[in-house]
Amino acid sequence: MNVNQAVSIQAGEQKTARPALRPSRLQDPLLSNQVTNTATVIFV
């Protein structure tokens, strides 16, 4: 289960407000394999 799923399940089960992680629209090529040569990018 990833955070998105966790958050959506939580949102469905509870109506009470709680701090929620928001997926960022951040698009940074250095989060791909261009620094480490091994990592792969996942833009959320």
Add this chain to the structure above:
Amino acid sequence: MRVLLLQPPLLPAAEVTPPLGLTTLASWLRAHGHEPRILDLDLEVRERDSATEDRYVPLFERALSDFEPDVCAVTSMYSNSLQAEHLVRAAKRHRQDLVTVAGGAHFGALGPASLRRLPELDFAIQGEGEPALSGLLDALTAGGDTWKAVPSLCYRDAGEIVTTAAAPQIDLATLPPMWTSLGDALDITRYVRTIQPGSPRRVIYIEAGRGCPFACTFCATAPFWRRQFRVKPAARIVDEIRYLYEEHQYDSFMLVHDLLTVNPKFMGELCDAMLEAKLPVEWMANSRTDIKLKGLLPKMKAAGCWKLFFGVESASERIQAVVDKHLDPAGAEATVRELSQHGISCTCSFVLGQPDERPEEISETIALGARLKLNGAETVQFHRLRMWPPAPITKLPLPVDFDLDSLRIEYPFPQVPSDHVDAIRADNAFFSGYFVPETTAGTPPQMAQVEMFFHHAVTLAPFTIAALGQLTRGRLVPAFYAALEAVGSLKREELSWDMTGDPTLNWRTLRPLFRSLIDHAGLSGEERALIDGLFGYEEWRLFFVTGVPSPEPAAAEGATWSAFLSPLDLAQALERLRTGQELSGELLEPRVLILAREAAGGFASYELDADQLPELLRPDSDLVRDLSAVN
């Protein structure tokens, strides 16, 4: 005839690939009845872990005794021409009647000058080597002085240097099949063994063809091949790829050609042949950003195209005209974006320091390089203009300065002996590749610093450089010169040019100058806050991604995640920079940015309102539990 084909030591790198020019020559000479053997001293010194300057000549002398050739033919790539000369002298010491020949990129461009420099050299071959060398060997076999009729040859005659008429360039379809026709001329398994464990790619260079029809003033290879575009048949290229993959598991092919994509019809044929071959390999090739490949890109990607190389050269339309390249800088951005959308990466290269170039033009070029990085360029390279013969610019009587920095980075060994520096500095005509023209853009030391700093800064912090380029409005380079005055110069040996290493080491080297550049950028308070936010983000992201403890503490962190308290809306700022939109003060809105490492090696990013930061500092909070569950 028995001919020893010599590759002098070339690069201080662990992985070695077969010397393409000599390999092609060996296959050609065997097909013409001769007995070639390649002695690749680049491979020999690495294999013996003896990469010091004093070892390759004894290795050569031993090979001479073992093989006893009739002819020694040496190639060089400028950076190893002194080593080539040492080999020619050693050959004559070994046996006075051993015939010595030189060709390739440097000697082949400066045949008569090579003979003038080197009394021990008997012949130089100008331009394409195959027909001239086989013709020379045939003539030497026949005896007498029939070699005087061999085309593309330079020789001495009664103290005069004579150059014969140039041979017509060959039809590349007449080259023998390469790798299967080498016999004992080359043992490819020795090269395969140099591939480092864990290398993401098993890379080899193969020749797709020769010649570019364009006439860029700084380019040496287009005139070398007389600007005639030639290709090997597509089926032949695929046969070479199949053989190297199936027999030696090479899976990444650098298709060597000055401008392979200039003929889209051929590219279509090549892609069709690759698709039919169904090989799990990838390849890269040289292109121009104004060659319309749009319709071909899906097929190229499916056929294994991993990357293209573009010489973008400058963001200035004036400089584009000065260098006879005539690219549209905005078109370059569109092309890189289009490639990226098709999953194809690229390297973008720039040439800085045309004689009348202005610092403002270089500022715009650096900013363009950063934007190209943001739009999908894997690598952005800045190079100073240098004088490589037979490039058109080398024919101009320009004042030049010796460029020790470039020599040090390209020299085949980690240390350049001072007598070698002196030898190269003393012969501007022959070693003009290590001289840079004087430019109005900056002094030689300033230009060397621009090349070094921005190459690495765009690699590691492209958003900050793109933003500085935008906010300083053409004054990026003058601000950089002021920063140099304030904190001093970078030392080349403190920077690694091998991008497989730890990039945070380069970051630490750049950091004081980078901070000083920001200090000298003449920014308003709001602009400074934007830049500080971008700089802080890029530093934090670099250390987190590479897994190295950051010099600045994170706002909060767990085993697999880290949080950055950003003074601005980073997602929107990064999007504006990528698309060339203006940054402005309304972006200054604090928030928390979180990166979490995923099991597959990627990164997920999240945002929180700034006032939620205390939640991240409580190990038992829901947020921390959620972040720890990222997979």
